[in-house]
Amino acid sequence: MAPIGTLHYLVVAAALFVIGTIGVVTRRNVVIILMSIELILNAVNLNLVAFSRLWNLNGQIFSIFVITDAAAEAAVGLGILIAFFRNKETVNVDEVDLLKW
Amino acid sequence: MTPVAPTFFFYLLSGVAVASAILVITRKNPVHSAISLIFTLLALAGLYLMLYAPFVAGVQIILYAGGIMVLFLFVIMLVNIERSQREVQFNQQWLVGIVASLALGFLFLYVYRRGSSIFPVNPVSMPEPQNTQQVALALFRGYLLPFEVASLLLLVAIVGAVVMAKKRI
Numbered sequence: 369m370a371p372i373g374t375l376h377y378l379v380v381a382a383a384l385f386v387i388g389t390i391g392v393v394t395r396r397n398v399v400i401i402l403m404s405i406e407l408i409l410n411a412v413n414l415n416l417v418a419f420s421r422l423w424n425l426n427g428q429i430f431s432i433f434v435i436t437d438a439a440a441e442a443a444v445g446l447g448i449l450i451a452f453f454r455n456k457e458t459v460n461v462d463e464v465d466l467l468k469w
Numbered sequence: 470m471t472p473v474a475p476t477f478f479f480y481l482l483s484g485v486a487v488a489s490a491i492l493v494i495t496r497k498n499p500v501h502s503a504i505s506l507i508f509t510l511l512a513l514a515g516l517y518l519m520l521y522a523p524f525v526a527g528v529q530i531i532l533y534a535g536g537i538m539v540l541f542l543f544v545i546m547l548v549n550i551e552r553s554q555r556e557v558q559f560n561q562q563w564l565v566g567i568v569a570s571l572a573l574g575f576l577f578l579y580v581y582r583r584g585s586s587i588f589p590v591n592p593v594s595m596p597e598p599q600n601t602q603q604v605a606l607a608l609f610r611g612y613l614l615p616f617e618v619a620s621l622l623l624l625v626a627i628v629g630a631v632v633m634a635k636k637r638i
Contacts, residue, residue, distance in 0.1 A: 380483040386574035391494030393566030440626035447633030
């Protein structure tokens with residue numbers, strides 16, 4: 369088997385990115401959509417750290433900031449979810465259609 | 470004797486990560502999805518360790534698996550209605566969505582195939598015991614401004630999340 373190079377990590381990150389994207393566009397449950405967004409962010413992190421091995425430490429610093437950003441965004445997104453759930457008692461995005469024409 | 474451990478651990482960890490990711494998007498019960506996502510995050514932390522990034526692996530386990538996923542599980546506990554698990558889980562555009570995402574995946578693979586000759590062959594040797602020190606030096610010297618901005622961002626996120634989730638402002 370070929371020794372594990374950067375390309376292997378990039379392919380794994382691409383697979384995680386595509387799986388996360390499928391989760392975002394396919395599921396109806398808001399919580400699972402938010403978790404698929406976290407999958408996408410993790411794929412990006414893997415990409416950054418894999419490239420940081422080849423050059424300098426900037427990729428790892430960037431990935432730390434991405435993790436921080438993901439925490440903030442998850443908190444706000446779940447706050448919005450709770451606020452919406454209080455009004456409408458549903459977690460399906462199909463039923464969030466008040467602004468639809 | 471060719472080293473077999475890095476190859477074995479890479480395929481094991483990436484297999485766990487991809488399989489758990491597929492479980493995340495296909496489970497009916499959101500708690501099962503959250504547990505699968507925790508498995509994915511732990512497998513990714515193992516992959517960061519293989520890439521000689523122990524500080525990022527530690528941050529991933531503490532913050533992501535230990536903070537963000539706990540937050541997700543609390544909110545699932547608050548909004549988990551049994552009725553939503555009996556309804557249809559996938560929306561009406563699922564086929565178009567899967568086709569478009571697979572097209573994106575093939576675009577990624579094509580770009581990697583075409584550009585795979587530009588990666589340098591020998592990885593830069595970064596001494597692993599020094600990794601946390603190097604990250605700290607970079608974070609508090611060169612990247613000080615993004616660090617402070619990130620802390621401001623966390624403050625804004627805390628205020629926003631509390632205001633959103635309160636019953637009465």
